[in-house]
Amino acid sequence: xxxxxxxxxxxxxxxxxxxxxxxxxxxxxxxxxxxxxxxxxxxxxxxxxxxxxxxxxxxxxxxxxxxxxxxxxxxxxxxxxxxxxxxxxxxxxxxxxxxxxxxxxxxxxxxxxxxxxxxxxxxxxxxxxxxxxxxxxxxxxxxxxxxxxxxxxxxxxxxxxxxxxxxxxxxxxxxxxxxxxxxxxxxxxxxxxxxxxxxxxxxxxxxxxxxxxxxxxxxxxxxxxxxxxxxxxxxxxxxxxxxxxxxxxxxxxxxxxxxxxxxxxxxxxxxxxxxxxxxxxxxxxxxxxxxxxxxxxxxxxxxxxxxxxxxxxxxxxxxxxxxxxxxxxxxxxxxxxxxxxxxxxxxxxxxxxxxxxxxxxxxxxxxxxxxxxxxxxxxxxxxxxxxxxxxxxxxxxxxxxxxxxxxxxxxxxxxxxxxxxxxxxxxxxxxxxxxxxxxxxxxxxxxxxx
Amino acid sequence: xxxxxxxxxxxxxxxxxxxxxxxxxxxxxxxxxxxxxxxxxxxxxxxxxxxxxxxxxxxxxxxxxxxxxxxxxxxxxxxxxxxxxxxxxxxxxxxxxxxxxxxxxxxxxxxxxxxxxxxxxxxxxxxxxxxxxxxxxxxxxxxxxxxxxxxxxxxxxxxxxxxxxxxxxxxxxxxxxxxxxxxxxxxxxxxxxxxxxxxxxxxxxxxxxxxxxxxxxxxxxxxxxxxxxxxxxxxxxxxxxxxxxxxxxxxxxxxxxxxxxxxxxxxxxxxxxxxxxxxxxxxxxxxxxxxxxxxxxxxxxxxxxxxxxxxxxxxxxxxxxxxxxxxxxxxxxxxxxxxxxxxxxxxxxxxxxxxxxxxxxxxxxxxxxxxxxxxxxxxxxxxxxxxxxxxxxxxxxxxxxxxxxxxxxxxxxxxxxxxxxxxxxxxxxxxxxxxxxxxxxxxxxxxxxx
Numbered sequence: 067x068x069x070x071x072x073x074x075x076x077x078x079x080x081x082x083x084x085x086x087x088x089x090x091x092x093x094x095x096x097x098x099x100x101x102x103x104x105x106x107x108x109x110x111x112x113x114x115x116x117x118x119x120x121x122x123x124x125x126x127x128x129x130x131x132x133x134x135x136x137x138x139x140x141x142x143x144x145x146x147x148x149x150x151x152x153x154x155x156x157x158x159x160x161x162x163x164x165x166x167x168x169x170x171x172x173x174x175x176x177x178x179x180x181x182x183x184x185x186x187x188x189x190x191x192x193x194x195x196x197x198x199x200x201x202x203x204x205x206x207x208x209x210x211x212x213x214x215x216x217x218x219x220x221x222x223x224x225x226x227x228x229x230x231x232x233x234x235x236x237x238x239x240x241x242x243x244x245x246x247x248x249x250x251x252x253x254x255x256x257x258x259x260x261x262x263x264x265x266x267x268x269x270x271x272x273x274x275x276x277x278x279x280x281x282x283x284x285x286x287x288x289x290x291x292x293x294x295x296x297x298x299x300x301x302x303x304x305x306x307x308x309x310x311x312x313x314x315x316x317x318x319x320x321x322x323x324x325x326x327x328x329x330x331x332x333x334x335x336x337x338x339x340x341x342x343x344x345x346x347x348x349x350x351x352x353x354x355x356x357x358x359x360x361x362x363x364x365x366x367x368x369x370x371x372x373x374x375x376x377x378x379x380x381x382x383x384x385x386x387x388x389x390x391x392x393x394x395x396x397x398x399x400x401x402x403x404x405x406x407x408x409x410x411x412x413x414x415x416x417x418x419x420x421x422x423x424x425x426x427x428x429x430x431x432x433x434x435x436x437x438x439x440x441x442x443x444x445x446x447x448x449x450x451x452x453x454x455x456x457x458x459x460x461x462x463x464x465x466x467x468x469x470x471x472x473x474x475x476x477x478x479x480x481x482x483x484x485x486x487x488x489x490x491x492x493x494x495x496x497x498x499x500x501x502x503x504x505x506x507x508x509x510x511x512x513x514x515x516x
Numbered sequence: 517x518x519x520x521x522x523x524x525x526x527x528x529x530x531x532x533x534x535x536x537x538x539x540x541x542x543x544x545x546x547x548x549x550x551x552x553x554x555x556x557x558x559x560x561x562x563x564x565x566x567x568x569x570x571x572x573x574x575x576x577x578x579x580x581x582x583x584x585x586x587x588x589x590x591x592x593x594x595x596x597x598x599x600x601x602x603x604x605x606x607x608x609x610x611x612x613x614x615x616x617x618x619x620x621x622x623x624x625x626x627x628x629x630x631x632x633x634x635x636x637x638x639x640x641x642x643x644x645x646x647x648x649x650x651x652x653x654x655x656x657x658x659x660x661x662x663x664x665x666x667x668x669x670x671x672x673x674x675x676x677x678x679x680x681x682x683x684x685x686x687x688x689x690x691x692x693x694x695x696x697x698x699x700x701x702x703x704x705x706x707x708x709x710x711x712x713x714x715x716x717x718x719x720x721x722x723x724x725x726x727x728x729x730x731x732x733x734x735x736x737x738x739x740x741x742x743x744x745x746x747x748x749x750x751x752x753x754x755x756x757x758x759x760x761x762x763x764x765x766x767x768x769x770x771x772x773x774x775x776x777x778x779x780x781x782x783x784x785x786x787x788x789x790x791x792x793x794x795x796x797x798x799x800x801x802x803x804x805x806x807x808x809x810x811x812x813x814x815x816x817x818x819x820x821x822x823x824x825x826x827x828x829x830x831x832x833x834x835x836x837x838x839x840x841x842x843x844x845x846x847x848x849x850x851x852x853x854x855x856x857x858x859x860x861x862x863x864x865x866x867x868x869x870x871x872x873x874x875x876x877x878x879x880x881x882x883x884x885x886x887x888x889x890x891x892x893x894x895x896x897x898x899x900x901x902x903x904x905x906x907x908x909x910x911x912x913x914x915x916x917x918x919x920x921x922x923x924x925x926x927x928x929x930x931x932x933x934x935x936x937x938x939x940x941x942x943x944x945x946x947x948x949x950x951x952x953x954x955x956x957x958x959x960x961x962x963x964x965x966x
Contacts, residue, residue, distance in 0.1 A: 445554075448647070464554075
């Protein structure tokens with residue numbers, strides 16, 4: 067037989083089982099947390115009509131999208147979960163109850179230039195809340211609570227949810243008479259972390275048409291950077307001069323005021339006027355989330371409020387708010403940084419049952435009874451030497467081996483061997499299940515901060 | 517703005533939230549059951565090198581596969597989960613412990629002719645156990661137990677796992693001197709349910725080169741159809757004439773003997789000599805699963821034992837056994853037949869918390885405390901009339917509304933309204949959580965047999 071060398075395409079993540087187990091645990095946290103806030107699970111096709119995905123058009127998207135013909139159809143793979151959501155809401159508008167809250171954790175595709183840590187197929191874990199015509203600010207206030215629950219669910223403590231409001235920025239630029247350039251200004255200010263204040267100031271003058279004085283005013287404004295209380299106080303000084311600014315400030319207050327009720331500690335939240343999010347379609351609150359000890363990773367959860375989700379597909383005002391986690395990249399970076407908890411159980415089974423008699427029936431029944439008690443159990447029937455069986459158990463990282471020989475069967479018991487300590491006890495099946503379950507109960511977080 | 521009419525491609529399933537919730541519950545049963553038998557979750561890319569996916573070649577696959585260029589790359593979407601598994605095992609051979617047990621629940625793609633109930637994107641839910649060189653028969657014996665747990669997990673009772681062994685068939689055809697035609701004969705016999713004995717007999721003579729007597733012998737043989745005990749007894753009459761036959765019979769006995777230990781009731785299992793599975797690569801035990809009241813659906817879970825998983829990619833003997841559930845089609849058919857339990861909770865939340873005061877903080881804190889108790893809670897902040905709020909709750913199917921006005925806050929309580937009965941009680945947050953959790957505990961199965 068002619069052989070083809072197996073390979074996985076570059077830019078596509080394919081994990082070994084133990085690492086996959088950790089990614090699965092992160093997905094479980096996401097699903098559980100999103101569901102606990104009343105988001106419905108949604109699943110849209112990975113392939114859509116290319117015309118629909120490219121309704122908005124735009125350079126990078128058109129270049130990166132996987133697009134192909136099949137028969138007469140012009141097809142493409144989704145490059146995010148927002149455009150398919152917009153299509154979904156427009157298509158099923160009459161069947162949905164608004165506000166419509168959905169989560170989706172699915173793969174998206176971008177044919178980017180191959181680069182270390184950049185993926186062409188990656189998971190996004192999104193939530194969005196879509197209103198019909200209107201959407202209350204309370205929804206925007208709830209988002210930081212959800213981000214907080216997700217990241218603490220992963221085991222993180224040292225992260226910060228950074229929040230701003232585009233109306234504050236737009237209102238402020240309007241005060242300066244720079245409304246028309248506000249988009250360009252925000253994109254420039256967004257580079258502050260990367261290129262520094264001086265270069266931003268120069269770009270504001272050269273590329274955005276601000277005067278030197280305006281550039282200074284802008285930099286002073288975005289430098290407001292104290293406690294939430296202090297920031298709101300300082301922003302208050304600008305109030306009364308522009309209606310949009312005032313509305314943005316009131317929204318930011320609504321988001322900040324309810325943090326305690328939502329259970330978000332002050333240290334995990336910050337008003338940050340430098341955040342604008344590049345995309346034009348955000349219109350209110352915007353969110354970024356950074357790991358305090360790893361600023362180089364950038365934002366690991368971003369999003370914001372928008373006014374018009376599905377204008378390309380339907381003549382309805384559908385405002386919304388949403389966030390997205392680039393799960394594949396986040397997982398890759400956490401792994402690179404050595405932050406995945408090495409002690410997190412990642413074996414496919416909690417116990418490996420080893421029949422030590424010719425008739426496997428007693429071992430089969432034992433395995434079934436351990437499963438009924440809630441354990442994940444692998445029955446190992448291969449004809450190998452005992453040492454090889456133990457070495458298999460070790461290699462998989464299965465924490466307990468359960469041995470069943472004639473002696474145990476005669477006593478109505480089984481022998482449970484702790485693979486870490488080597489300790490072995492002979493107990494009933496029920497006791498074995500309890501013993502293993504209680505040993506497994508004390509597992510640590512998925513991510514281990516150093 | 518120019519609008520594009522939103523649509524979802526034909527052959528692609530896209531569900532409304534309540535129906536999606538039922539599919540998610542089926543996926544949960546699959547994940548939980550597969551994991552309980554010690555299978556590791558695996559996730560391979562949806563896109564692979566076309567050359568790798570098409571290593572085997574073959575007509576239908578080449579026609580149906582989604583294949584496209586991106587840059588210089590010749591890419592294709594996976595059309596099943598077996599070929600990517602073969603690639604995975606070959607590629608990561610040195611990093612895996614064998615037997616390697618994995619499950620994967622992922623979408624696959626086939627550009628079939630559009631047809632009612634046929635999908636171009638659909639979920640397969642597969643398990644496979646791969647040995648390195650050898651694989652014990654106990655693994656084959658375990659498969660019916662897993663199938664049984666999955667389908668009873670869905671709520672089904674009236675189903676049958678039908679089992680045969682290709683060695684028995686091959687051995688039998690060898691006894692008749694028809695070894696060379698055995699593949700063709702099996703494909704012909706496979707049509708028995710569809711075209712009847714007479715036509716099969718004619719085809720055996722005309723297309724497979726059997727004599728009339730041989731055709732009769734074949735039909736007599738596959739007509740053996742009693743209890744497991746009776747069938748094994750009848751098969752025993754053929755023993756001693758062909759080594760392969762004898763081995764197959766001993767394997768079939770090993771699978772059948774341990775059913776009781778695995779907890780599989782006799783009525784959910786049958787030896788069925790008509791089953792061969794069309795694919796050439798099965799070499800031992802083969803499985804089909806049918807819903808007894810819906811034979812027209814065909815097999816809803818099939819698979820078998822094979823000797824050579826990854827011969828196209830690696831010079832290693834990798835025998836295995838696996839089964840696959842075509843989840844999307846199964847879900848579609850169950851829905852069409854009206855078998856999805858209409859009373860299964862499918863709302864995105866267990867409770868809708870309605871703030872009835874200007875300050876939302878108490879309602880926010882209440883919602884958070886209900887979530888901590890394990891409930892899925894949506895906080896509803898829209899400025900609407902009370903009647904509209906109730907109608908939203910109804911439309912989503914959320915079973916409980918939790919109201920929090922000045923009176924309740926003053927008492928340290930909240931009002932819980934059962935949306936089905938209309939009954940309303942005023943209790944503490946903790947009591948509310950207990951009340952709702954116990955009401956939700958008594959939910960029925962996903963599938964409701966009639």
